[in-house]
Amino acid sequence: MTDLTRIATAGSVDDGKSTLIGRLLFDSKSLFTDQLDAVETASRRRGDDYTDLALLTDGLRAEREQGITIDVAYRYFATPRRRFVIADTPGHIQYTRNMVTGASTADIAVILVDVRKGVSEQSRRHAFLTTLLGVPHLVVCVNKMDLVDYSEEAFEAVCRDFTAFASRLRVRDLTFVPVSALHGDNVVDRSERMPWYEGAPLLSQLEHMYVASDRNLVDVRFPVQYVIRPQSNTHRDYRGYAGTVASGVLKVGDPVVALPSGFTSTVAAIETADGPLTEAYPPMAVTVRLADDIDVSRGDLLCRPNNVPRTDQNLDARICWMDEAAPLVPRKKYAIKQTTRWGRAMVTEVAYRIDVNTLHRDETADRLDLNDIGRVKLRTTVPFFVDNYTDNRATGSFILVDESTNRTVAAGMIEAHKN
Numbered sequence: 001m002t003d004l005t006r007i008a009t010a011g012s013v014d015d016g017k018s019t020l021i022g023r024l025l026f027d028s029k030s031l032f033t034d035q036l037d038a039v040e041t042a043s044r045r046r047g048d049d050y051t052d053l054a055l056l057t058d059g060l061r062a063e064r065e066q067g068i069t070i071d072v073a074y075r076y077f078a079t080p081r082r083r084f085v086i087a088d089t090p091g092h093i094q095y096t097r098n099m100v101t102g103a104s105t106a107d108i109a110v111i112l113v114d115v116r117k118g119v120s121e122q123s124r125r126h127a128f129l130t131t132l133l134g135v136p137h138l139v140v141c142v143n144k145m146d147l148v149d150y151s152e153e154a155f156e157a158v159c160r161d162f163t164a165f166a167s168r169l170r171v172r173d174l175t176f177v178p179v180s181a182l183h184g185d186n187v188v189d190r191s192e193r194m195p196w197y198e199g200a201p202l203l204s205q206l207e208h209m210y211v212a213s214d215r216n217l218v219d220v221r222f223p224v225q226y227v228i229r230p231q232s233n234t235h236r237d238y239r240g241y242a243g244t245v246a247s248g249v250l251k252v253g254d255p256v257v258a259l260p261s262g263f264t265s266t267v268a269a270i271e272t273a274d275g276p277l278t279e280a281y282p283p284m285a286v287t288v289r290l291a292d293d294i295d296v297s298r299g300d301l302l303c304r305p306n307n308v309p310r311t312d313q314n315l316d317a318r319i320c321w322m323d324e325a326a327p328l329v330p331r332k333k334y335a336i337k338q339t340t341r342w343g344r345a346m347v348t349e350v351a352y353r354i355d356v357n358t359l360h361r362d363e364t365a366d367r368l369d370l371n372d373i374g375r376v377k378l379r380t381t382v383p384f385f386v387d388n389y390t391d392n393r394a395t396g397s398f399i400l401v402d403e404s405t406n407r408t409v410a411a412g413m414i415e416a417h418k419n
């Protein structure tokens, strides 16, 4: 199985996120020498007597910031055990939107807490968003341990406060690691300055966390991205459906049903740029050929006949509002995209807005502003094939796009209907 483990990071400004990521890359020897030279030169130029690893990710981020609105920098690194992609989400402005972008596909979230500041409003917000986005594993790095003399009591106090808040959320797996990102304690190598800590350093936790079983390999969902139909005479009869497996394991010979038509067939072949396969699983990009010539178009969904998502035009969802230009206005029409399918949607009701610090639900709210999270009801113009987000992060999520500006204004997570 392609084992790319996705990590999302979160932390308030100056908690040390960039330094931690730099340290992970540096100490695990995942850096290219030319990048290292550049960082060392830049550090010297600034008069630092140490190599400022934050320059590494900050530099990257600056590159990414040009011309894109959602500035999440992705960094790949590998150890002999695992390959990782780490999303570095800036802690300052727009944190909710950036975190939603960075964490919606993450296997593991790493939240930084400055041990001197303790569990702040932002830490609570990060924990809440992590669970809202269904990230299965949460690792809290209690950073800057060097500034509290590597005190066990200081570490334990943060763990206690964080656990108390997390107990009110749906956290599946919570781990704490005391680190000093600056000095490298417990990041890649075990720290000798914290003999009281019996756990493993961060990297080793990331390498050993069991993530495969978190992925949905049960419910086959294959959203069709393109229909491939060559026009040449030699390939006249060829018809393939290209897309990315959203969940489940698709096998040659399996019966499938196409939605919305409801026609059934069997998988005749699974093709990739590197040759044919007998099975495909998420997030593989493949072309599927069917035994019968049934009507399948872009935006349709292939699944198993005995395991289909619900077809719905009324959606209940939690959404995060991401548009700084205008608040969410009920009854306004937006474009909606779920997997590869587009339609139009109208928010018919804002049920409540959630205060992420207190988890209080404000049922009097009738709009959502930038970074607000709320529960809403939507009505779509065409049927969508949906699962609850808790069962399927791919088919349970959607975005709303403002058609006049073409901006993504919301990310949504579908929930079961409630009255």
Ligand SMILES: Nc1nc2c(ncn2[C@@H]2O[C@H](COP(=O)(O)OP(=O)(O)OP(=O)(O)O)[C@@H](O)[C@H]2O)c(=O)[nH]1
Residues within 6 Å of the ligand: 011, 012, 013, 014, 015, 016, 017, 018, 019, 020, 054, 058, 090, 091, 092, 143, 144, 145, 146, 147, 179, 180, 181, 182, 183
């Ligand atoms: N003493 C000490 N300082 C640290 C540690 N980790 C980071 N710092 C310092 O804290 C400051 C902020 O670190 P960054 O890594 O830039 O913080 P950040 O969270 O990435 O901040 P943004 O990039 O602005 O989101 C820098 O001056 C770091 O050198 C640590 O473990 N100990």
